[in-house]
Amino acid sequence: MSRMLHNLPVEAYTCKQWFDREQVNIFSKTWRFAGFMEDVSEPGQYITVQAGLNNIFIIMGRDRRLRAFHNICRHRGTQLIRAVGKTRKALTCPYHDWTYDLEGNLISVPDEDREFGQIDKTCLGLKPASVDIWKSMLFVHPDPDAGSIMDWFGHVDTRVGPHTPQELPEYEEARNTYEVRANWKIVVENYIDVYHLAHLHSGTLHMYDHARAEYGFVGPHYLFWEPPVPEYAEDQDRKLPAPRVIPKDENGTWVPMLFPGIGIGATEDGWNVFIIEPLAPDRTRITNRSRVANVSAWEFSRQSMRSAGFWSSFGIGGKYKADDAQPHNDPQSLGDPMTSGDFTAEDIYACEQQQKSLYSPYYEVGPAAKGECPVLDHQNIVLEWLERSK
Ligand code: FES
Ligand SMILES: [Fe+2]
Numbered sequence: 494m495s496r497m498l499h500n501l502p503v504e505a506y507t508c509k510q511w512f513d514r515e516q517v518n519i520f521s522k523t524w525r526f527a528g529f530m531e532d533v534s535e536p537g538q539y540i541t542v543q544a545g546l547n548n549i550f551i552i553m554g555r556d557r558r559l560r561a562f563h564n565i566c567r568h569r570g571t572q573l574i575r576a577v578g579k580t581r582k583a584l585t586c587p588y589h590d591w592t593y594d595l596e597g598n599l600i601s602v603p604d605e606d607r608e609f610g611q612i613d614k615t616c617l618g619l620k621p622a623s624v625d626i627w628k629s630m631l632f633v634h635p636d637p638d639a640g641s642i643m644d645w646f647g648h649v650d651t652r653v654g655p656h657t658p659q660e661l662p663e664y665e666e667a668r669n670t671y672e673v674r675a676n677w678k679i680v681v682e683n684y685i686d687v688y689h690l691a692h693l694h695s696g697t698l699h700m701y702d703h704a705r706a707e708y709g710f711v712g713p714h715y716l717f718w719e720p721p722v723p724e725y726a727e728d729q730d731r732k733l734p735a736p737r738v739i740p741k742d743e744n745g746t747w748v749p750m751l752f753p754g755i756g757i758g759a760t761e762d763g764w765n766v767f768i769i770e771p772l773a774p775d776r777t778r779i780t781n782r783s784r785v786a787n788v789s790a791w792e793f794s795r796q797s798m799r800s801a802g803f804w805s806s807f808g809i810g811g812k813y814k815a816d817d818a819q820p821h822n823d824p825q826s827l828g829d830p831m832t833s834g835d836f837t838a839e840d841i842y843a844c845e846q847q848q849k850s851l852y853s854p855y856y857e858v859g860p861a862a863k864g865e866c867p868v869l870d871h872q873n874i875v876l877e878w879l880e881r882s883k
Contacts, residue, residue: 497859500833500872503851506676515677519753519878521545522624526631526755526768528783529663532631537595539582540631543770547635549622551573552584552594561633562597562622567617573656576611579674593619595840629658629784630766646751648842654747654759655739661764661784670780673755673841675848676756678769681778681871683844684750684767686823688864693843696810697836700725701746713752713874720745721761724807732803735762736786736796752874762786762796810834 496501505511519826528551528645532540539552541564548564550573566573566586573586573593585592597619602612624636625642627650632642638646643650675678683689690703699722706719721744725732729744739761747759754769768780786792811832817828830838850856860870 496752496856498851498872499861499869500876501678503856507774507851507870509774512771514879515771515875516545518881519545519875520771521547521876523753524634524639524642524767525549527551527624527631527633528633530575530629530659531663535651537582538578538699539574539580540577542576542633544622544633544635547622549633549635550582551624551631551633552595555833556596556792558584559626559631560597560622561622563622563635565620566591567599567619568602573619597621615796628653628656629652629661631762645878646714649716649749649751651756652711653749653751654764655743656747656759656764658764658784660787661738664763664783667686667765667781670778670800671841672772673777673779673844674775675777675844676774677777678770678871678875679805679844679848680777681750681754681756682868683840684748685717685718685767685788685867685871686865687867688862689843690864693754693812693839694836696808697834697839700794700807710867710870713878715750715752715871717748717750719747719748720765726804729761730798733762734797734800734804736788736792737761738763750871763861775852782816812839 498506512661515633518717521544525542527542527549528540528601532538533551533553536553536555540549541548541550546708549561551561551562553559564572564574566588568586568589568591571586571588573584574580580595583594590603591599591602594600595609599614599617600621602609602614605612621637623637623639625634627631627642627646646649673688683826685708687706687708690698690701690706690840702722703718703719706717707714708714708717715834720726726744730737730741730744744761746761748757750756754771756767756769758767762785764784766780766782770780772778811829813829813831818832830842833839
């Protein structure tokens with residue numbers, strides 16, 4: 494009998510075989526977040542993204558339509574273009590200079606007559622994938638017949654917050670990417686674990702009332718909402734760290750985790766995405782991007798000054814006191830996550846500490862709390878997706 498994390502064996506979090514199965518059966522068969530709509534906003538502009546086994550790029554054509562293609566040259570398969578960029582009229586493969594137009598048609602093959610005789614270029618266009626936009630976010634799907642993104646998010650579309658992110662500009666300074674030394678499911682499970690909110694984050698997220706949280710799954714997608722505590726709710730406009738982005742009478746934070754690994758944190762003052770990308774059984778990349786109120790920098794500093802008094806009296810701080818901080822030798826480190834007063838640092842720390850224990854032969858889980866039901870449900874959803882494709 495193998496050791497379990499409730500519904501999944503420990504190997505699901507540690508071994509390459511599981512990781513590979515998930516890449517094939519989950520991440521190659523679902524919609525993948527690629528960026529914000531502004532990332533590809535003029536003809537020739539493109540971004541590439543890895544969707545499971547597939548490297549896919551989105552490019553805007555001369556007709557200003559977005560198209561997605563598999564980033565594979567039709568000659569000998571070389572990846573055609575690099576991560577992000579702009580191209581004037583055409584896409585040229587670095588290997589033998591086969592060239593495609595912005596709509597994916599093969600338009601030139603060097604020394605065609607001499608080297609090949611004649612080639613029927615019409616059957617050698619780039620292989621299409623699907624692209625769609627949902628709430629300001631670009632998504633790709635490896636399958637050109639994947640349908641529309643509303644087929645996938647339709648049931649949760651109106652339940653992830655009253656926000657209109659397409660009307661909010663990106664807050665560039667909030668954009669960051671980092672790696673967590675844990676399996677991607679550990680990171681998802683941490684995001685949807687309601688039980689930990691009052692404990693790991695006792696000093697960082699107590700402005701929301703975890704006892705009144707409402708949450709559950711709709712299909713494979715997890716929805717979560719919780720209201721502010723009375724002290725934060727009262728006269729809230731004065732207390733928000735940044736200008737408000739949702740109607741005055743709508744308070745609270747919506748924190749869904751859409752399948753697979755597409756986290757959103759939608760608060761009274763912003764729309765944040767938290768994208769979880771598996772890199773290896775024990776390594777996961779997180780990308781954070783934010784959209785905020787469409788008002789001047791002056792309005793932002795006014796709001797931040799206006800709310801500063803509330804936050805200093807309300808108190809945000811580390812779970813451990815400063816004199817409990819662990820010494821560290823890492824010059825990159827900003828200090829002990831558990832004294833940082835930063836809830837993201839606390840989460841990363843908990844995920845990495847949990848992953849470390851999985852390799853011990855003494856590892857065994859105890860009972861799951863009510864607030865951990867989403868964790869167990871997510872494990873079952875992963876199992877279903879893997880079984881379904883057998
Ligand atoms: S592999 Fe792209 S031109 Fe040869
Ligand atoms: Fe957390």
